[in-house]
Amino acid sequence: MTLKPHAGDLSTVEWAKSSYSTNDGPQCVEVAWLKSSYSTNDGPACVEVAATSGRIHVRDSKDPQGPQLTFSPEAWTEFVRFASTV
Numbered sequence: 001m002t003l004k005p006h007a008g009d010l011s012t013v014e015w016a017k018s019s020y021s022t023n024d025g026p027q028c029v030e031v032a033w034l035k036s037s038y039s040t041n042d043g044p045a046c047v048e049v050a051a052t053s054g055r056i057h058v059r060d061s062k063d064p065q066g067p068q069l070t071f072s073p074e075a076w077t078e079f080v081r082f083a084s085t086v
Contacts, residue, residue: 035061 033048046061056076058069071079 031057033059033061033064 031050031052033050036047036049038047048059048061048064050057050059054073056071056073058071060066
C-alpha cells in the first residue's frame with residue numbers, strides 16, 4: 001500500500017530516522033509521517049500516518065513520541081472506509 005502526500009506536496013512530509021540506524025552505517029531506515037489534511041496546528045484533530053512494509057502506523061502529531069496504532073493494510077482500508085461513513 002502506498003500513501004501519497006496531500007495534493008502531491010512533499011514539503012508536508014516529516015521523515016523520521018529509525019532508532020536502530022547510525023550515522024556511519026548502511027542500515028538507515030526512515031519513515032515518512034504524513035499529517036492529515038484535516039489537522040491544524042492548534043486543533044484537537046491532529047493525526048499523522050506512515051506506511052511501512054506491510055503496516056500502517058497512526059499517531060498524534062502533537063505527541064510524536066507517544067503511543068501509535070498499527071494496522072495491516074486491509075484493516076486500515078476497512079477503518080478508513082468505516083470512518084468516511086460516520
